[in-house]
Amino acid sequence: MKHLTEQQIVLHYYGDALDTVQVDAHLAACAECKEKFDQLKGVLALVEPPLVPDLHESFEQRTWLRLQDKLPLRPKARFTFTWFPRWALATAIAVLMIGSFVAGRFWPRQPAQPQEAASNPQRVVLVAVGDHLERSQMLLVEIMNAGAGTGTTFSQEQKQARELLDANRLYRVSAQKTGDPEVAQMLDSLERVLAEVANSPSDMVSQDLPVVQRQIQSQDLLFKIRVLGTKVRQEEKPAARNSQNQRQL
Amino acid sequence: MEGTDAAVVARVLAGDRDAYRVLVERHSRGIYSVIYRMTGNPEDTEEILQETFLRAYNSLGKFELRSSFSTWLYRIAVNRTLDFLNAKKMTDTYQISESPDAEENPREIQLPSQAPGQDRLLLSAEIKDKVAAALKRLTAAERVAFTLRHVEGKSIEEICQALDLKTDAAKNTIFRAVQKLRQQLAPLVGAAQ
Numbered sequence: 001m002k003h004l005t006e007q008q009i010v011l012h013y014y015g016d017a018l019d020t021v022q023v024d025a026h027l028a029a030c031a032e033c034k035e036k037f038d039q040l041k042g043v044l045a046l047v048e049p050p051l052v053p054d055l056h057e058s059f060e061q062r063t064w065l066r067l068q069d070k071l072p073l074r075p076k077a078r079f080t081f082t083w084f085p086r087w088a089l090a091t092a093i094a095v096l097m098i099g100s101f102v103a104g105r106f107w108p109r110q111p112a113q114p115q116e117a118a119s120n121p122q123r124v125v126l127v128a129v130g131d132h133l134e135r136s137q138m139l140l141v142e143i144m145n146a147g148a149g150t151g152t153t154f155s156q157e158q159k160q161a162r163e164l165l166d167a168n169r170l171y172r173v174s175a176q177k178t179g180d181p182e183v184a185q186m187l188d189s190l191e192r193v194l195a196e197v198a199n200s201p202s203d204m205v206s207q208d209l210p211v212v213q214r215q216i217q218s219q220d221l222l223f224k225i226r227v228l229g230t231k232v233r234q235e236e237k238p239a240a241r242n243s244q245n246q247r248q249l
Numbered sequence: 250m251e252g253t254d255a256a257v258v259a260r261v262l263a264g265d266r267d268a269y270r271v272l273v274e275r276h277s278r279g280i281y282s283v284i285y286r287m288t289g290n291p292e293d294t295e296e297i298l299q300e301t302f303l304r305a306y307n308s309l310g311k312f313e314l315r316s317s318f319s320t321w322l323y324r325i326a327v328n329r330t331l332d333f334l335n336a337k338k339m340t341d342t343y344q345i346s347e348s349p350d351a352e353e354n355p356r357e358i359q360l361p362s363q364a365p366g367q368d369r370l371l372l373s374a375e376i377k378d379k380v381a382a383a384l385k386r387l388t389a390a391e392r393v394a395f396t397l398r399h400v401e402g403k404s405i406e407e408i409c410q411a412l413d414l415k416t417d418a419a420k421n422t423i424f425r426a427v428q429k430l431r432q433q434l435a436p437l438v439g440a441a442q
Binding site: 006010011014040043044046047055064068071074075138142145146 | 399
């Protein structure tokens with residue numbers, strides 16, 4: 001008789017198994033699997049939800065008072081690209097930036113206007129790269145926290161790494177073109193790790209995971225991403241303030 | 250009358266910042282409970298709650314007025330908690346072993362005498378501590394997905410939507426969490442009964 005897998009037993013416990021009737025029938029006939037199932041029930045019965053502390057009756061008002069001062073006057077009105085694939089968005093930004101750079105080289109020069117002096121291609125790259133860094137950071141944290149030998153694959157993370165890899169190449173090229181070596185160098189390090197994850201075999205957990213984890217650690221990659229992320233956020237604020245001021249004028 | 254959530258959102262988007270207070274007062278208690286069940290810590294929960302409402306306010310322009318504000322807010326809260334736990338895990342990685350005995354020898358449980366009362370209470374407290382420690386050892390994603398499934402009773406589909414995961418990834422994450430808990434807590438099952 002073929003026994004149930006551990007995963008089938010867990011899925012069945014939560015009612016998520018696709019073949020519930022078959023699993024039920026097997027459990028009725030197989031003492032070994034039934035014992036495993038009962039043990040799982042015993043373990044999960046120990047995990048009770050933590051009791052939420054009694055909140056003061058003015059909790060809602062206090063929450064609002066703490067929040068109030070942090071809120072800007074208006075929520076950000078942002079155009080969303082949810083219907084637009086990320087790689088296409090990254091390509092469009094890169095093409096625009098390279099196009100602008102090339103056009104700038106051949107366009108007849110005008111006397112500099114005060115506002116033109118404020119525009120900074122490095123800042124454009126930084127802002128565009130912010131979301132990419134956040135997603136990459138999440139992926140790397142997942143990889144760092146994963147334990148080897150759990151018997152599961154990392155196909156989802158690998159798919160994510162492949163998507164990020166495409167975007168990363170475009171951002172790195174853009175950063176090199178706009179003369180931002182710090183960003184370009186960091187994206188280069190990130191690209192090597194993403195390529196490693198994306199191109200690993202599907203059973204990465206047991207084979208290549210420790211290698212990738214060491215690579216991330218030895219380069220302080222997470223720390224560097226976080227520092228650059230902070231820089232991006234700081235760059236976004238003055239940019240947003242400038243545009244608001246211009247609108248008010 | 251304060252109106253539906255969608256009506257209040259429309260007022261906030263039109264420039265009435267103080268109208269956001271209605272949404273905060275309507276949903277803060279429920280969202281607090283959700284976050285607390287994932288963190289188990291009041292200070293962390295307060296911090297994430299503030300971040301959740303701040304993030305929701307700043308993203309209000311993206312909210313579809315036809316959808317449910319509470320569901321949308323719930324997703325933000327879950328993801329903020331995930332980010333928070335991820336960040337915390339990175340700083341706590343080398344500080345977690347607060348119960349080194351359990352780590353080195355999880356099977357060594359001091360069984361109390363059969364007498365009810367004090368011993369029983371001590372055992373119950375010990376089990377709670379060990380369960381809390383086992384939950385802390387999960388990755389942030391495992392902890393959040395497991396809590397959503399096991400404690401909040403969310404379906405796999407709802408978890409996929411909240412965490413932006415594929416079905417297999419969500420099932421895998423929950424499975425990994427259960428396996429880790431099982432390894433840590435199986436020796437306690439007999440003692441608890």
